[in-house]
Amino acid sequence: MRSISAVAVILFCLASSASAGWQAGVAKVDITPTQTVPLAGYSGTRMSQRVDHPIWIKALVLRGDTGAPSVIVTSDLVGLSTKMVDRIALRALEKHGIPRERLILNYSHNHSCPVTEDVLWLYYDFTPEESAARDHYTEKLYDQYDEVIGKALANVEPADVSFEQGLAGFAVNRRGARPDGRKLGGQVDHDVPVLVGKSGETIMAIVFGYSCHTTALGGLSINGDYAGFAQIELEKSYPGSIALFVQNCGGDANPLPRVRGIENDDQAIELARMYGHILAEAVRQVIAGKMLPLSGPIRAVMGETELFLQPGMPIDELRSRLPEVSGITRREYEHFIRQYQTQGNLPDRVKYPIQVWRFGTNFTWIALTGETVVDYSLKFKSIYGWDNTWVCGYNNNLLSYVPSLRVLNESGYEGTTGLFEYGHRAPYTETVEEQITTLVAELVKQLNVD
Numbered sequence: 242m243r244s245i246s247a248v249a250v251i252l253f254c255l256a257s258s259a260s261a262g263w264q265a266g267v268a269k270v271d272i273t274p275t276q277t278v279p280l281a282g283y284s285g286t287r288m289s290q291r292v293d294h295p296i297w298i299k300a301l302v303l304r305g306d307t308g309a310p311s312v313i314v315t316s317d318l319v320g321l322s323t324k325m326v327d328r329i330a331l332r333a334l335e336k337h338g339i340p341r342e343r344l345i346l347n348y349s350h351n352h353s354c355p356v357t358e359d360v361l362w363l364y365y366d367f368t369p370e371e372s373a374a375r376d377h378y379t380e381k382l383y384d385q386y387d388e389v390i391g392k393a394l395a396n397v398e399p400a401d402v403s404f405e406q407g408l409a410g411f412a413v414n415r416r417g418a419r420p421d422g423r424k425l426g427g428q429v430d431h432d433v434p435v436l437v438g439k440s441g442e443t444i445m446a447i448v449f450g451y452s453c454h455t456t457a458l459g460g461l462s463i464n465g466d467y468a469g470f471a472q473i474e475l476e477k478s479y480p481g482s483i484a485l486f487v488q489n490c491g492g493d494a495n496p497l498p499r500v501r502g503i504e505n506d507d508q509a510i511e512l513a514r515m516y517g518h519i520l521a522e523a524v525r526q527v528i529a530g531k532m533l534p535l536s537g538p539i540r541a542v543m544g545e546t547e548l549f550l551q552p553g554m555p556i557d558e559l560r561s562r563l564p565e566v567s568g569i570t571r572r573e574y575e576h577f578i579r580q581y582q583t584q585g586n587l588p589d590r591v592k593y594p595i596q597v598w599r600f601g602t603n604f605t606w607i608a609l610t611g612e613t614v615v616d617y618s619l620k621f622k623s624i625y626g627w628d629n630t631w632v633c634g635y636n637n638n639l640l641s642y643v644p645s646l647r648v649l650n651e652s653g654y655e656g657t658t659g660l661f662e663y664g665h666r667a668p669y670t671e672t673v674e675e676q677i678t679t680l681v682a683e684l685v686k687q688l689n690v691d
C-alpha cells in the first residue's frame with residue numbers, strides 16, 4: 242500500500258510540474274466575407290473583388306492556478322470602434338464571465354479587410370447597398386467574437402507558457418522629412434515578442450507581435466497583409482498550433498519598400514508575403530532557442546485617463562469654408578458643425594483606457610488604446626524591462642493616432658493632421674504623453690502593491 246501511494250505522489254508531482262500551473266485554450270474563427278464588401282483602412286470606397294487567403298479572429302485563454310481566465314483576442318481587422326468594443330466585452334462578461342480588465346482586444350490594423358460598424362466612419366461615403374454589405378458583415382462578426390472566446394474557453398487544458406523576443410527589420414519609420422531635410426530614418430522598434438503555449442511537447446499557441454502598419458497592400462482583395470502571411474506560415478511550421486498576431490506600437494511605421502497602385506497589386510502581394518516570411522522566421526528562431534518560462538497567475542488591472550484636445554475651428558469658420566472642401570475634409574467639417582448644433586460645442590477630450598497584466602512576478606503586458614507611435618513601446622520597455630515587458634497599442638477602440646510629445650511637437654500626419662479623420666476637433670494637447678505615462682505607472686503600481 243505504502244509503495245503504491247508513493248508512486249501516486251510522484252506521478253502527481255510530475256503532472257503538476259509539466260503544467261506549471263497554467264491552463265490554456267486557443268481557438269480561431271474564419272471571418273472571411275462570403276460576399277463583396279467595402280474594404281477598410283484607406284479613405285474612399287474600395288469594393289472587394291477577390292479573396293487571396295482567409296482572414297481570422299483568434300483567442301487565447303490563460304488561467305493560472307487561481308483567478309479568472311484572461312483572454313486576448315487578435316484579429317485581421319483594421320480596428321474596432323467604441324460601440325463594437327462595448328458590445329463584444331459585454332457579451333464576454335455576461336456569457337463567459339470574462340471581466341473587462343481580463344479581455345484584451347487587439348487588431349492587426351489590416352488595410353485589406355472589410356469595413357465594420359462605425360470604424361473610421363469619416364473615410365467612406367457609402368451607397369445604401371455598400372452600407373448594407375458592411376452591416377451584414379458586422380452583425381455576423383459579433384457572433385464570431387462570441388464564438389471564438391467560447392471555443393478557446395472550451396479548449397482549455399494544462400499548459401506551459403514561455404516568452405522571448407526576436408528581431409525583424411522591415412518596419413521603417415514612415416514620417417516624412419526630418420529637420421535636416423533627409424527622408425525617414427527615425428525611431429523604430431524591431432523587437433518581435435513571442436509568447437508560446439505548449440501542451441506537453443506540442444505547441445498549441447504562438448502569440449507574436451510587431452510594431453508596423455499592415456499596409457504592404459492597398460488593392461482590392463481580402464488579405465491579412467504581412468501579418469496574415471506570417472500567421473499562415475507559422476501554423477504550417479507547427480502543425481496543430483494557432484498563431485495570433487498582435488499589433489504593437491506601429492503608428493508611425495510602414496513596411497518598406499512598398500509598391501502602390503492597383504495595377505501593381507501582384508507585386509505588392511509578393512512583398513507582403515516576403516515580410517510575413519521574415520516575421521515568421523524571426524518567430525521560429527525564438528521558438529528554437531531558450532525561452533523564459535512564465536508563471537501564473539495573471540493579475541489584471543484596467544484604468545482610464547482623459548486626453549485633452551486643442552481648440553477646434555469656430556462654427557462660423559467651418560460654415561464659411563465648407564463650400565471650398567470636398568471628400569473626407571467635407572465630411573469632417575459637416576461632423577463638427579453637427580456637433581456644435583447638437584451639443585453646443587466640440588468635445589474637448591477623449592477617454593483613454595489602458596490595461597496591464599502581470600504574469601506571476603516576472604512578466605508585464607501593457608495594452609494601450611489606438612494607433613500608438615513607437616515611442617510608447619520604447620519608453621515603457623525602458624522603464625519596466627526590455628526583456629520581460631510586452632507593450633502593444635491597437636487595442637480597444639481605434640481612437641486616433643496617439644502621438645508622443647516628440648511626434649506632436651514635430652507636427653505631421655500622426656501628431657497633427659491625421660487627428661481630424663477620427664472626428665477629433667484638433668490635435669491633442671502637450672499633456673498627451675504625460676497622461677498615458679502616469680496612468681501606466683499607477684496601474685503597474687497597483688499590481689506591485691496587491
Ligand SMILES: [Zn+2]
Binds near residue numbers: 492612
Ligand atoms: Zn493607421
